[in-house]
Amino acid sequence: MSLRRKGVPLNEKQTSKKGFTLIELLLALSFGSFIILSSAKIYPHFRYQTKFLQESFRLDQAMRQLMFSIEKDLRRAGFCNGQCPGMILRIGQYPGEMKNSCIILSYDLNKNGKLEGEQHRESEYFGYRLRKGVLEIQRGQLHCSGHGWEKISDPQEIKITHFSITQLPKSRLGTLFKTDFFANNHTKKPPIQRQINSVINNKNL
Numbered sequence: 619m620s621l622r623r624k625g626v627p628l629n630e631k632q633t634s635k636k637g638f639t640l641i642e643l644l645l646a647l648s649f650g651s652f653i654i655l656s657s658a659k660i661y662p663h664f665r666y667q668t669k670f671l672q673e674s675f676r677l678d679q680a681m682r683q684l685m686f687s688i689e690k691d692l693r694r695a696g697f698c699n700g701q702c703p704g705m706i707l708r709i710g711q712y713p714g715e716m717k718n719s720c721i722i723l724s725y726d727l728n729k730n731g732k733l734e735g736e737q738h739r740e741s742e743y744f745g746y747r748l749r750k751g752v753l754e755i756q757r758g759q760l761h762c763s764g765h766g767w768e769k770i771s772d773p774q775e776i777k778i779t780h781f782s783i784t785q786l787p788k789s790r791l792g793t794l795f796k797t798d799f800f801a802n803n804h805t806k807k808p809p810i811q812r813q814i815n816s817v818i819n820n821k822n823l
Contacts, residue, residue, distance in 0.1 A: 625766075627774060632715070633693050639776050644664060644806065650804075651807075655684075657776050657810065662690050664815055666739065669808065670808050670810065673803055673808065673810050674810050674812070675783065676803075677775075677776060677801065677802070677803050677810055678771075678812055680771070680775060680776055680801075681735050681776070681799060681801055681812055682754055682814065683718060683812055683816055684770060684771055684799075685797065685799055685816070686781075687746075687755075687770070688721075688797070688814065689818050691725070691742040691746075691808055692716065692721075692783070692795050692797075692818045692820060693724060693818060693819070693820055693821075694723075694725040694727075694822070695707055695723035695724065695725055695820055695822060695823060696724075696820065696823040697725040697726055697821035697822045698725070698726040698731065698732075698733070698822075699726050699729040699730065700726070700730075700731025701731065701732075701791065702724075702726055702731070702732055703733075704724060704733045704735070704771050705722075705724065706723065706724055707721070707722070707723050707724075707785075707823065708722045708723075708760070708762075709721050709783060709784075709785060710722075710762045711747070711748075711762060712748065712749045712762050712763060713748060713763055715746070715747070715748050716780065716781075716782060716784055718782040718784055719747060719748035719782055719783075720745065720747035720748065720762035721745065721746055721747075721783045722743060722744070722745040722762065723744055723745075724742050724743045724744070724761065725742060725744070725822070726742060727740075727742045728740070728742070735758075735760070736758050736760050737758065738758065741758030743757065743758055743759060743760060744756075744757055745757070745759045745762070745764075745767070746773065747762050747767065748778055748781040749767070751773065751777040751778050751779070752769050752771050752773050752778065753769070753770050753771040753778055754767035754768060754769055755767065755768055755770045756768065758820045769793070771801075775803070776801045776802065776803060777801060777802055777803075778799070778800070778801045779800045779801060779802060779811070780798060780799070780813075781798070781799055781800075782797070782798045783795055783796070783797050784796045784797075784798075786817070787799035788823075791819055791821075792819050792820055792821040792822075792823070793819075793820040793821075793822075793823040794817055794818065794820070795814050795817070795818045795820065796815070796816075796817050796818075797814070797815065797817075797818065798813070798815050799813060799815070800812070800813045801813075
């Protein structure tokens with residue numbers, strides 16, 4: 619009588635199943651605890667760094683958008699499609715603010731050969747100034763101390779700590795202006811400060 623079961627050889631060895639030893643289990647738990655503790659320490663730092671980069675990017679973008687408008691007008695200052703009598707450029711400051719933190723300039727925007735004046739509804743005089751940590755703009759204003767200026771920087775987002783425009787000696791390249799712009803992210807955390815410095819070439823003056 620055959621002792622062979624169907625499909626199973628008589629001399630087949632049975633495989634025994636082994637679990638974890640106590641030492642292996644303790645090592646696994648220790649290693650897992652180490653990973654969890656390391657992650658708990660790294661995560662706050664990683665989160666801080668991520669937020670820092672996000673806020674830095676937002677601040678940098680806001681500053682560059684502001685400077686883009688100013689630099690664009692600086693390059694146009696003095697342009698005239700004909701004869702344009704009148705004030706072309708004035709650099710000053712609002713009373714109590716830092717030196718050279720206000721600029722008023724003009725250019726022939728509609729190319730009609732003259733400058734539309736202070737009271738004109740489409741005046742071709744454009745001004746930028748720093749006042750109480752905020753950058754302001756005005757059209758049709760000839761004085762840095764005038765009223766009715768509008769904010770173009772959000773005081774809830776950024777605080778401007780330094781803004782100045784300096785006219786450099788004229789060179790064969792044209793009239794150069796140096797801009798210095800410092801700002802921080804106001805009350806937000808983490809505290810961040812950025813600066814933008816540039817030299818703008820004006821070929822009209």
